[in-house]
Amino acid sequence: MKTQVAIIGAGPSGLLLGQLLHKHGIDNIILEARTPEYVLGRIRAGVLEQGMVDLLHEAGAGERMAREGHVHEGFMLSFGGRAERIDLKGLTGGKTVTVYGQTEVTRDLMDARAASGAQTVYEALDVQLHDSDGPAPRVSYTKDGVRCEIACDYIAGCDGFHGVSRRSVDPGRITCYERVYPFGWLGVLSRTPPVDHELIYANHERGFALCSMRNEMLSRYYVQCPLDDKVEQWSDGRFWDELRARLPEEIGARMVTGPSIEKSIAPLRSFVAEPMRFGRLFLVGDAAHIVPPTGAKGLNLAASDVHTLYKVLCERYRTGDVDVLDRYSELSLRRIWKAERFSWWMTSLLHKLDDDVFAHRIRLAELDYLAGSQAGRTTIAENYVGLPYEWRD
Ligand code: FAD
Numbered sequence: 001m002k003t004q005v006a007i008i009g010a011g012p013s014g015l016l017l018g019q020l021l022h023k024h025g026i027d028n029i030i031l032e033a034r035t036p037e038y039v040l041g042r043i044r045a046g047v048l049e050q051g052m053v054d055l056l057h058e059a060g061a062g063e064r065m066a067r068e069g070h071v072h073e074g075f076m077l078s079f080g081g082r083a084e085r086i087d088l089k090g091l092t093g094g095k096t097v098t099v100y101g102q103t104e105v106t107r108d109l110m111d112a113r114a115a116s117g118a119q120t121v122y123e124a125l126d127v128q129l130h131d132s133d134g135p136a137p138r139v140s141y142t143k144d145g146v147r148c149e150i151a152c153d154y155i156a157g158c159d160g161f162h163g164v165s166r167r168s169v170d171p172g173r174i175t176c177y178e179r180v181y182p183f184g185w186l187g188v189l190s191r192t193p194p195v196d197h198e199l200i201y202a203n204h205e206r207g208f209a210l211c212s213m214r215n216e217m218l219s220r221y222y223v224q225c226p227l228d229d230k231v232e233q234w235s236d237g238r239f240w241d242e243l244r245a246r247l248p249e250e251i252g253a254r255m256v257t258g259p260s261i262e263k264s265i266a267p268l269r270s271f272v273a274e275p276m277r278f279g280r281l282f283l284v285g286d287a288a289h290i291v292p293p294t295g296a297k298g299l300n301l302a303a304s305d306v307h308t309l310y311k312v313l314c315e316r317y318r319t320g321d322v323d324v325l326d327r328y329s330e331l332s333l334r335r336i337w338k339a340e341r342f343s344w345w346m347t348s349l350l351h352k353l354d355d356d357v358f359a360h361r362i363r364l365a366e367l368d369y370l371a372g373s374q375a376g377r378t379t380i381a382e383n384y385v386g387l388p389y390e391w392r393d
Pocket of ligand 1: 011
């Protein structure tokens with residue numbers, strides 16, 4: 001087989017990149033290790049920046065999101081028994097975010113790809129990259145017991161943090177920066193109406209909590225928990241009690257509870273691999289970086305990488321200029337590090353890091369300062385809605 005761009009991974013990065021390239025006449029094949037059902041079964045992000053919303057429309061996969069997604073003009077910060085609203089729209093000159101689950105984004109992209117006739121190989125096992133530094137890279141894999149090979153111009157490694165693409169790079173050529181946080185997030189999905197029409201991020205002396213949602217009858221809640229906790233230790237009753245205890249009384253009192261339909265514990269990590277281009281291989285999304293979910297940036301960063309890479313590849317194929325490929329890593333990393341900083345800062349500000357009561361009071365003082373300052377609120381708002389994409393046509 002032969003294609004222009006071989007894409008490894010059919011998560012949001014791979015599917016979105018594939019769709020945008022296809023729209024611009026650039027042939028691509030996606031190789032995914034899992035089944036479509038498995039990929040769709042992963043409950044993850046849910047807050048989309050405007051840049052990602054625009055990109056989904058550009059890819060022809062935005063119609064259902066426009067109908068069913070919820071535009072949010074603000075969110076609540078709760079601390080010290082009070083709740084303060086961050087008016088995203090008012091503070092950023094009209095910018096908002098859209099609440100629409102990653103599962104739905106993935107489903108829409110899968111549907112768009114199926115409709116376009118572009119090829120995706122699911123259950124492609126033992127994917128290996130070959131000669132990505134030379135003029136004729138190849139990707140091999142096993143499908144239904146048969147070893148297959150794709151010759152291509154470029155390889156996009158969209159295969160997440162645990163994928164093969166980053167691991168295929170000689171360790172001497174890649175620098176990794178990492179911070180692993182000493183706590184996790186216990187997440188619960190429940191078929192209950194959300195406690196508020198906007199997200200609530202809560203700092204509390206018992207630990208962080210987040211009230212989020214997917215739609216009017218589907219809530220997603222999180223509480224900070226010890227890293228070594230097991231889901232079995234958290235009955236639904238214990239979870240709801242703990243969540244309520246971390247929210248202002250008035251908010252906790254109006255929370256509707258119900259049986260969980262999904263419950264999981266996720267570790268929190270900050271990670272960046274530099275550079276993001278190795279010859280004809282490009283790392284995209286979680287394959288190159290991870291953020292703790294506090295700032296809702298993971299999925300959105302994947303989208304901004306895709307934006308830069310697809311623009312760079314379109315330019316390369318349109319003009320024949322290969323120097324433009326050099327810009328991918330530099331442009332992507334500039335925006336990534338700013339989002340890493342914001343995610344790390346939000347995490348440090350809102351979580352209980354230790355039993356140091358002085359540190360807790362300092363965090364409360366910082367939240368009080370931010371809430372009372374136009375500059376402080378604006379800083380939070382402009383980072384939350386997403387900094388501008390770096391590529392300029
Ligand atoms: P992935 O979604 O990881 O997709 C990679 C794909 O590659 C997968 O389908 C995988 O099966 C495939 N693959 C892996 N290895 C191979 C291989 N060797 N060969 C072929 N295919 C392979 N972000 C937020 O913004 N907000 C959140 O609330 C949030 N919550 C999260 C909760 C959890 C538990 C996790 C894990 C992540 C969360 N994120 C969140 C992050 C967000 O989901 C990711 O940033 C996003 O999925 C990145 O997309 P991606 O396509 O780059 O990677």
